[in-house]
Amino acid sequence: MAMRLVASGSTLVLNILLARQLGPDYYGQVAFVMAWLLLVVGLMRTGLNNQLTREVASYDERNERANLRGIIIRAYQFAVIATIGAGVSIAGAAIVLDSRLSPGQSRLFLIGLPLLLFLSLMSTTEAITKGFGKTVSGQLGEFFVRPISHLLFVVLLWLPIGFDLNRQSAVGAFVLSGLCGFAVAWMVRPRGPLQALRQAEPQFHDRQWLRDSVAISAVGWLSIVNVQATPILVGVIGGDAEVAHYQIASQFAFLASLMVVILNTLQAPAMSRAHAIGDVVRLQRMASHACEISVVFAFGSAIFFALFGELIATTLLGKSYNGVETVLFVILIGTSINALTGSVGILLIACRLENTMYLALGLALATNISGCILLVPKYGAIGGAWSATASLACWNGCMLLRLYRATGVLSLPLVTRLLPSSRPQPLP
Incomplete structure (x- = not known):
């Protein structure tokens, strides 16, 4: 870490x-x-x-x-x-x-x-x-x-x-x-x-290795294409200055998503063990607590940059990057959505439901590309930021729905506090 x-x-x-x-x-x-x-x-x-x-x-x-x-x-x-x-x-x-x-x-x-x-x-x-x-x-x-x-x-x-x-x-x-x-x-x-x-x-064992590599790589390919599609499309459609605004804003926004990455890395082994022994109550508790920590960090970052983003951008980057704080705030909305669903991707893998990620990532990529094509010509980097945010919402929403239908686990904050009587279904 x-x-x-x-x-x-x-x-x-x-x-x-x-x-x-x-x-x-x-x-x-x-x-x-x-x-x-x-x-x-x-x-x-x-x-x-x-x-x-x-x-x-x-x-x-x-x-x-x-x-x-x-x-x-x-x-x-x-x-x-x-x-x-x-x-x-x-x-x-x-x-x-x-x-x-x-x-x-x-x-x-x-x-x-x-x-x-x-x-x-x-x-x-x-x-x-x-x-x-x-x-x-x-x-x-x-x-x-x-x-x-x-x-x-x-x-x-x-x-x-x-x-x-x-x-x-x-x-x-x-x-x-x-x-x-x-x-x-x-x-x-x-x-x-x-x-x-x-x-x-x-x-x-070339055939076996090739067959296994395609299956393992599919999610990674979709993910990397989805991440890099936005700056590439913003650059192709909007021009050099627009991709500069988007790229520097995304670098700031990554700090807000870092807590999700850290929590996922730390909790992945424990979630896998909880699934292995069928401890769904513990699994729900870990999922909710991870969301709560991520939400505090992500929403706090969004509020901070909403208040001081323009000052920070002007001080660090100069007046040439006027408006980058708006791009950053839009990206932070997506980061907050990602934090709101916490470790849903790790939970899918722990519960052996990773095939859902193919569909979720495919829909997210389609949303991102179509959004950039529609929004970037008129709104530039801000349009690219909204496309990336919509992509994250689509991705996390699909995974959250699949996880709940299969296990009854809700990877959302405050579930164990607001719904104390709810119990997840037996894990597959």
């Missing part, structure tokens, strides 16, 4: 510095390029990392060294091949569409291409490390080294010591931070267990 807090704080400071120094247009171009690159990395790695961690842990526990070496080899092969394919596709698209992009933006895509390889290799290495039970080491590169090094590189560029902080160097700093993250992930990998595999003849 400490690393996630450090990463969130560093990322916020970094984006404030870039937004203020580059201005809305150039910062918007950088944010647009980064949104595309992170989307591609997410599509390549989301879900696959979870499967890799699971399979490594399983093979290691059963001492199946041949299978273990096989899946590690395949994981790195896929990371390199997928990155080359994605890089060639992005480079080709940037060159072909150069006339439709902002001046110089195609060059930003080309500068950022090495980031795909570094992030892909880093996430693969960390997934393997976590599979061997090294959870902290398996997050060090992504959640500590990369954001800290990125901030340090940007600060060095910003200081008047002979460097220049511009669009190209900002993207270059992102690439270098990815390299640093991968280097640290590689250095802290569990060398002992990996060296013990060198004598094993690798065995490959």
Whole structure:
């Protein structure tokens, strides 16, 4: 959790510095390029990392060294091949569409291409490390080294010591931070267990791994597309300045959602245990209490930014970002809705109802895309913020309804206090 807090704080400071120094247009171009690159990395790695961690842990526990070496080899092969394919596709698209992009933006895509390889290799290495039970080491590169090094590189560029902080160097700093993250992930990998595999003849189960990876990755793909769709569509439809307003507002809003992330991480094992023994009363109590804490934090953040958002935006970002506080407030409405339903997603997984998330995420993505198409042309970043908020409401509403129908558990605040006589149904 400490690393996630450090990463969130560093990322916020970094984006404030870039937004203020580059201005809305150039910062918007950088944010647009980064949104595309992170989307591609997410599509390549989301879900696959979870499967890799699971399979490594399983093979290691059963001492199946041949299978273990096989899946590690395949994981790195896929990371390199997928990155080359994605890089060639992005480079080709940037060159072909150069006339439709902002001046110089195609060059930003080309500068950022090495980031795909570094992030892909880093996430693969960390997934393997976590599979061997090294959870902290398996997050060090992504959640500590990369954001800290990125901030340090940007600060060095910003200081008047002979460097220049511009669009190209900002993207270059992102690439270098990815390299640093991968280097640290590689250095802290569990060398002992990996060296013990060198004598094993690798065995490959490509069809089984591919089939499992598709099933595991589906939710992750929908989720990452839904997250990155808004800044991409705001940039495509609204322009550079609008995506800059949306991106910096979303960075502030993430702090309000951090409590939900922390509670979900802390409570997931306990919720799974409560489901395993059929303790539905405890499950309902944990769900309600998590909502109550999240709601206080999220609603408090929304009220705070409603009162002081304009002052904070003007002080930290300058007058070029006039109106960003409105975008932030709309996004915080979505964050509050997310907090209101608490750990509903974790509860679905704990109760083995994760298939519901496919439908919920699909509806949320459709809502987000259609909302952006309808609202962004007229309202810009504010329209994108309303689309993202509607998407969150749709997603959480679908999951909440499915959870209640299947288990009788209401992932809402004050349920155990206002409805003391209600009892959830037996869990499936």
